[in-house]
Amino acid sequence: MLCAPLVLGLNGLARFSAPGASAPIPTLPVAQLPVAIRAAAHLAEHEDQVRKLWPGFWDTRFTYGVFPVNGGTLVMHPRGERPAGTIPPVDIALPTILKERAAFVPERQGSFFFDFEFRLGSQRIPAFSPHGHYALQRGPSADRRWTADSAASFVLFVLHESFHAHQLKHFAPLPNESSPAANLVPMRPHRGLTEDSLFKAQLARERSLLAAAVEAPDCTAATDPLNRYVEQRKVRLTQLPAPFAAFEDAHERAEGVATWIGLAGVHRIMTGDATGPRRDVLADLREMYRDSSGEPFGDGWTQYVSWHLYATGSAKTEILARCGVSTWRLEISGGRSLQSLLDVLVGRSGGPASEP
Numbered sequence: 001m002l003c004a005p006l007v008l009g010l011n012g013l014a015r016f017s018a019p020g021a022s023a024p025i026p027t028l029p030v031a032q033l034p035v036a037i038r039a040a041a042h043l044a045e046h047e048d049q050v051r052k053l054w055p056g057f058w059d060t061r062f063t064y065g066v067f068p069v070n071g072g073t074l075v076m077h078p079r080g081e082r083p084a085g086t087i088p089p090v091d092i093a094l095p096t097i098l099k100e101r102a103a104f105v106p107e108r109q110g111s112f113f114f115d116f117e118f119r120l121g122s123q124r125i126p127a128f129s130p131h132g133h134y135a136l137q138r139g140p141s142a143d144r145r146w147t148a149d150s151a152a153s154f155v156l157f158v159l160h161e162s163f164h165a166h167q168l169k170h171f172a173p174l175p176n177e178s179s180p181a182a183n184l185v186p187m188r189p190h191r192g193l194t195e196d197s198l199f200k201a202q203l204a205r206e207r208s209l210l211a212a213a214v215e216a217p218d219c220t221a222a223t224d225p226l227n228r229y230v231e232q233r234k235v236r237l238t239q240l241p242a243p244f245a246a247f248e249d250a251h252e253r254a255e256g257v258a259t260w261i262g263l264a265g266v267h268r269i270m271t272g273d274a275t276g277p278r279r280d281v282l283a284d285l286r287e288m289y290r291d292s293s294g295e296p297f298g299d300g301w302t303q304y305v306s307w308h309l310y311a312t313g314s315a316k317t318e319i320l321a322r323c324g325v326s327t328w329r330l331e332i333s334g335g336r337s338l339q340s341l342l343d344v345l346v347g348r349s350g351g352p353a354s355e356p
């Protein structure tokens with residue numbers, strides 16, 4: 001149930017802001033607003049909550065674009081600082097909270113499905129499509145409320161991609177960090193389908209141990225499955241080229257944390273679900289993402305490993321959020337991998353979680 005918080009309240013009802021009109025301005029039910037605008041209103045309304053997700057994330061000067069709205073692009077900006085090259089969005093129905101924060105570019109920017117940013121003069125603006133590409137990849141047991149065109153799906157997407165912008169700016173690199181999935185190709189351990197399926201079965205076992213840890217009623221109960229997970233992963237990695245572990249660490253830290261930020265943000269600001277994102281973290285562990293035709297993207301093997309790490313990274317983040325040292329976010333930003341903090345958690349690492 002995408003429930004009460006979705007309704008912005010009577011004060012937030014949209015209006016057609018016809019400039020100069022003296023007659024009462026007609027209102028639109030919030031449900032009839034384009035999904036991107038509903039999502040932007042949620043984000044604006046709950047900025048304080050969003051900022052609490054991660055130190056330094058989503059500062060008040062953050063600007064981003066959403067498209068397409070009325071055939072163009074809506075630009076969300078800090079209050080009173082409309083970017084050059086934009087016009088006031090006078091013909092667009094907006095909730096009150098967005099009136100001072102939205103500007104309009106009459107052309108649609110970026111690609112239809114997926115883009116990260118567009119240029120406005122000399123400014124590079126992160127941009128997000130409301131087409132819920134991300135949601136389409138979620139398996140059938142994932143939350144059905146989050147259809148591709150729901151505001152929750154869009155908020156999830158905006159938070160995920162915005163967090164990447166934060167990571168690029170503020171995260172110290174990991175030792176031996178090598179992130180692009182293409183780097184995996186020369187490390188492929190097998191060529192045959194049978195070997196691939198054995199490899200995938202190993203990864204599936206690891207996901208199921210992490211799921212048991214995420215599902216555990218408390219941190220003590222999580223220790224046993226976590227220990228077994230750490231052991232399994234260690235054995236698997238001994239069968240792979242050394243850079244494989246560095247790739248896993250980097251990908252989990254980039255995509256896993258961003259995935260968790262999206263899920264945790266939606267739960268925090270939209271569903272008010274006290275259990276947080278655990279249910280969706282579990283769904284991602286149990287069902288690998290697919291594209292809308294049900295097939296893995298691109299190179300099946302590379303993509304399989306990549307999506308596996310989205311899910312395991314998100315699960316490790318969830319575990320650290322519940323059971324990790326209080327400074328876990330700073331440790332991650334400062335150059336620690338999720339795995340190294342998990343090792344500390346289960347007593348596999350003697351060192352304090354403080355070195356960068």
Ligand SMILES: [Zn+2]
Nearest residue numbers: 160164255258
């Ligand atoms: Zn991502």
